[in-house]
Structures are given as structure tokens and as C-alpha cells.
Amino acid sequence: MTNGRRRALALTMGDPAGIGPDLALAAWTNRAALELPPFLIIADPAMLAERAERLGLNVALAVTSPEDAAVKFDTALPVLPVTLAKPAIPGTPDPANANTIIEAIRLGVELTTGDRTRAVVTNPIAKSVLYASGFGFPGHTEYLAHLAGEAAGHVVTPVMLLAGPELRVAPVTIHIPLGQVPQALSTRAIVETGRIMARDLVSRFGLNAPRLAVSGLNPHAGEDGALGSEDGDIIAPAVAELRAMGIGAFGPLPADTMFHAEARESYDAALCMYHDQALIPAKTLGFHDSVNVTLGLPFIRTSPDHGTAFSLAGQGVARPDSLIAAIRLAARMADTEIETKTPQASSRI
Ligand SMILES: NC(=O)C1=CN([C@@H]2O[C@H](COP(=O)(O)OP(=O)(O)OC[C@H]3O[C@@H](n4cnc5c(N)ncnc54)[C@H](O)[C@@H]3O)[C@@H](O)[C@H]2O)C=CC1
Numbered sequence: 001m002t003n004g005r006r007r008a009l010a011l012t013m014g015d016p017a018g019i020g021p022d023l024a025l026a027a028w029t030n031r032a033a034l035e036l037p038p039f040l041i042i043a044d045p046a047m048l049a050e051r052a053e054r055l056g057l058n059v060a061l062a063v064t065s066p067e068d069a070a071v072k073f074d075t076a077l078p079v080l081p082v083t084l085a086k087p088a089i090p091g092t093p094d095p096a097n098a099n100t101i102i103e104a105i106r107l108g109v110e111l112t113t114g115d116r117t118r119a120v121v122t123n124p125i126a127k128s129v130l131y132a133s134g135f136g137f138p139g140h141t142e143y144l145a146h147l148a149g150e151a152a153g154h155v156v157t158p159v160m161l162l163a164g165p166e167l168r169v170a171p172v173t174i175h176i177p178l179g180q181v182p183q184a185l186s187t188r189a190i191v192e193t194g195r196i197m198a199r200d201l202v203s204r205f206g207l208n209a210p211r212l213a214v215s216g217l218n219p220h221a222g223e224d225g226a227l228g229s230e231d232g233d234i235i236a237p238a239v240a241e242l243r244a245m246g247i248g249a250f251g252p253l254p255a256d257t258m259f260h261a262e263a264r265e266s267y268d269a270a271l272c273m274y275h276d277q278a279l280i281p282a283k284t285l286g287f288h289d290s291v292n293v294t295l296g297l298p299f300i301r302t303s304p305d306h307g308t309a310f311s312l313a314g315q316g317v318a319r320p321d322s323l324i325a326a327i328r329l330a331a332r333m334a335d336t337e338i339e340t341k342t343p344q345a346s347s348r349i
């Protein structure tokens with residue numbers, strides 16, 4: 001492919017009982033007004049046709065190859081077909097469809113690593129539905145790293161970055177129970193997460209010398225050890241190590257005071273210790289315009305920041321904004337990669 005910009009993005013269907021199909025259909029319907037880059041959806045065409053009818057959307061579907069998707073995108077929604085085991089009922093997830101949901105993700109990665117699509121954009125999956133069918137990964141993030149590691153022949157460490165206009169933030173530990181967080185934290189894990197963030201914020205977001213604000217774990221970042229020892233024993237040495245590597249990291253900062261507007265001026269991204277410490281400020285500041293990005297992979301992956309919202313599926317009330325932001329960001333990251341090595345100033349997303 002000579003012109004990478006004419007390749008389509010690979011969009012996975014997510015859980016077909018959730019809002020993913022609704023959002024994809026809405027995004028395609030508004031493609032011209034929103035000037036969206038072309039995307040190909042990996043989904044069951046019968047499910048898409050049924051959902052479009054239910055939503056009253058007039059969407060032409062074109063089963064097509066990834067190579068033809070960008071050309072077809074103006075007149076029809078390009079579909080790479082997969083087949084569901086059972087018809088999808090909006091709002092009622094069915095573990096019988098888990099294998100197809102997972103296969104759509106795997107195909108998106110295969111197409112993108114094979115240079116047939118530009119990036120992977122994933123629609124939400126319900127983790128518990130996939131666990132019920134034996135899926136052995138906590139979420140997309142870990143599954144994508146597994147697929148990348150298999151292809152590369154070495155372990156790939158993923159970093160979950162939530163990127164919005166007001167805040168970029170990544171947790172060191174991701175999908176683990178809160179009670180396991182202190183044991184899972186190590187200086188090495190924090191340094192590795194910070195290193196990947198700093199590297200990818202340059203190569204994929206076009207930032208120059210990103211500043212990383214590192215949170216503490218305990219109230220008041222441990223209050224000099226009186227409220228917990230991890231801040232001083234594990235996190236502070238990680239910050240020192242990152243700085244010794246030439247990365248503009250600082251902290252550990254009390255997590256409760258590092259997200260207000262003036263504090264956010266002092267950094268390009270925040271590095272937090274666990275899922276909710278990072279995702280609560282991200283979703284509070286920008287639920288509809290933040291994007292979940294997996295850093296550390298050899299390909300680009302974005303996703304809306306929200307989940308399957310089963311109660312909204314098939315009703316035409318789910319907002320497609322975060323998926324649209326994810327589609328746009330994936331294309332922008334792919335452009336930045338093409339123009340690479342010439343870091344440019346970027347707005348905060
Ligand atoms: N990337 C992914 O695949 C993600 C998947 N999930 C999964 O989603 C499932 C449901 O998780 P919840 O915690 O309920 O989060 P959720 O994001 O699905 O819903 C949280 C609240 O936000 C509303 N909401 C979500 N998306 C919306 C949209 N586009 N427009 C308007 N309102 C919207 C929902 O109606 C609900 O009130 C879980 O199984 C979880 O594992 C959650 C986050 C990300």
C-alpha cells in the first residue's frame with residue numbers, strides 16, 4: 001500500500017448486545033459531516049442490518065476486502081464478515097457469541113499488523129460475558145498485548161492510556177482487584193510504564209519531551225511514611241529512575257490534588273497506580289470525548305472510554321462521541337507515525 005492514509009481503520013463490533021453496533025452505524029451515517037477517516041467494521045452483516053433497521057437508520061452495507069474498504073466507505077459501510085453463533089438481542093449478552101467477539105478482535109490485529117488496515121479501533125466488550133466462555137484475559141488491553149507478544153516472540157507490556165482534551169492518564173496496574181494493588185506495584189513496573197508512556201507520547205502523539213506527573217498510592221502520598229510506605233519505598237525511587245533516564249517525571253504527588261485545572265497545566269500526562277485512580281478523573285473530566293489507547297503495542301489501538309451500556313443498546317440514545325473521538329485519534333496517531341521523527345505540537349488528546 002503506497003498511500004497509508006487511504007487504508008481503512010479496522011473497527012471491531014464489540015459485544016453485539018451492547019451499544020457498539022449502534023455507535024458504528026451512527027458514526028458511519030454522519031461520516032461526511034464529521035469528515036471521518038474511512039473504517040471497516042468486523043461484524044456479522046445480518047446483525048448490523050437488523051440493528052440499523054431497529055434504529056431507523058438507512059445504512060447500506062458492503063461486504064468487502066480491507067483493500068477496497070476506503071473506496072467503498074463514501075457510499076456504504078464496509079464490512080468484513082464474521083458470523084455470530086446466535087442472533088444478538090440488544091441488552092441481552094450471550095456467551096454463545098463470545099468466540100465471534102474475540103475473533104473480530106484477533107482479525108483486527110491481524111489486518112493491522114499485516115498492513116492491510118491502519119489501526120485497530122475496538123468497540124466495548126463485557127468482560128464477564130467473555131470470562132463466562134473461558135476468555136483468559138482481563139480485557140482487550142491484555143489480550144492485544146498477548147497477540148502482539150505471540151507475533152514478536154517476546155513479552156509485550158501494554159499501557160492503558162485514557163486520553164481526552166483535559167487530561168491524559170495511565171494506571172500502572174490495570175484490571176486487578178484493589179486489594180492486590182500494593183503487592184503488584186514495583187519500582188520496575190512504574191519505571192516500565194513511565195518509559196513506554198514517554199516514548200509513545202513522542203512517537204504517537206507528537207509530543208516533545210513529555211512531562212509525567214506520578215501519583216502516590218496512599219493518602220497524601222504517604223504523609224512521610226505515616227500513612228503508608230509504598231510512596232517512599234517504591235514510587236519515589238521509580239520517579240528518580242525515570243528522571244535519570246532523561247524523562248521529565250515528578251512526584252509522587254497526592255492523588256487527590258493532582259487533577260485540578262491549575263495542577264494539570266504542569267504535566268502532559270499523569271501516571272497513576274491503579275485503575276480507578278486514573279479512570280475516575282479521566283471519565284469525570286471527559287466521559288464523552290476521552291479515548292482509551294493502548295500504548296506499548298507494535299500497532300495502534302484506540303477504543304471509546306465507556307463500556308457496553310447494555311441498557312441503551314438498540315434504542316438510539318447512546319452517544320457516539322467517544323467512538324468518534326477514538327476513530328479520529330487512531331487516524332491522527334497513524335498520521336503522526338507516518339510523519340514520524342518530526343514531532344509536532346499537539347492538542348491534548
Ligand atoms: N473497552 C471496553 O471494552 C470496555 C468495556 N467495559 C465493560 O462494559 C460493561 C459495562 O460496564 P459499566 O461499568 O456499566 O460501564 P458503561 O460505560 O457501559 O456504562 C456506564 C454508564 O454510562 C452510560 N453510558 C455508557 N456509554 C454511553 C454512551 N455512549 N452514551 C450515553 N451513555 C453512556 C451507561 O448507560 C451507564 O449509565 C462491563 O462489562 C465492562 O467490562 C467497560 C469499559 C470499557
Ligand SMILES: NCC(=O)COP(=O)(O)O
Nearest residue numbers: 139140141142279292303
Ligand atoms: N475501564 C477500562 C476498560 O475496562 C477498558 O479495558 P480494555 O478492554 O480496553 O482492556
